[in-house]
Amino acid sequence: MKDKTADKHETFLALFTENEAAIRAFVRRMVPTRQDTSDVMQGVALVLWRKFDELEDLDGFRKWAFRVARYEALGWLRDTGRDRHVLSVDVIKVVVDESAHNEAKLAAQRDALDGCLEKLPTPHRQLVLAAYAPQADMQQVAKQSGRTVNAFYQWLHRIRLQLVECTRRTLQLEGLS
The missing domain is CATH 1.10.10.10 (Winged helix-like DNA-binding domain superfamily/Winged helix DNA-binding domain)
Incomplete structure (x- = not known):
């Protein structure tokens, strides 16, 4: 019989793997480079895993993951906002809202x-x-x-x-x- 931790881990991995490409594409629309996307995705994966116990409805994983990705990308943009090659947070929020809508x-x-x-x-x-x-x-x-x-x-x-x-x-x- 599997223990709860192993079940939780398998469930998380299945959900994350199923949605990872869409989450990555979503993040990629918000940050300037593929390397930046990889950096943000590491943070997204960590937050999703750490807060996975808080997710009550597994069917809502994708929507929840997009919300986490949005906050992680906006945080990354805020932290790198001093770089003049990065779009303003207001512009990125418009892109994010449009991406979520589509x-x-x-x-x-x-x-x-x-x-x-x-x-x-x-x-x-x-x-x-x-x-x-x-x-x-x-x-x-x-x-x-x-x-x-x-x-x-x-x-x-x-x-x-x-x-x-x-x-x-x-x-x-x-x-x-």
């Missing part, structure tokens, strides 16, 4: 795109994901597809158009467009 729409779009990707034949989906992987070598992906680089780009363009249309239809059917 997060539900962006999440729905991501979910719809994921569903559309799943509808692609497995070889096509693998090629699309390979083409968009970090540091993807397009010549290698084109070779893997059995196409020239130009032909692969044309094929990829057609697939992207299909994915856009599928995503639009999915959002319309769900009343989210």
Whole structure:
């Protein structure tokens, strides 16, 4: 039988891992560089873990994590506010509010795109994901597809158009467009 600490740790890790990319994207919109994002995310992760016991509804983890990320980013901006290359806190608050407002729409779009990707034949989906992987070598992906680089780009363009249309239809059917 697992002890409570192990269960808490596993629950936190599952929730954090599931939401980390969205939280990171949210923070990235508020701070100037990727390194700054990493610094803020370390603080966010620590605060989330330390205060995890205070979260009463696990279904509200994402919203709570965004709130923590907002305060951590604003604190980081306040602390680095002497740097003239950093936007003012007032401007950042506008960006944060707009980002929070758009997060539900962006999440729905991501979910719809994921569903559309799943509808692609497995070889096509693998090629699309390979083409968009970090540091993807397009010549290698084109070779893997059995196409020239130009032909692969044309094929990829057609697939992207299909994915856009599928995503639009999915959002319309769900009343989210």
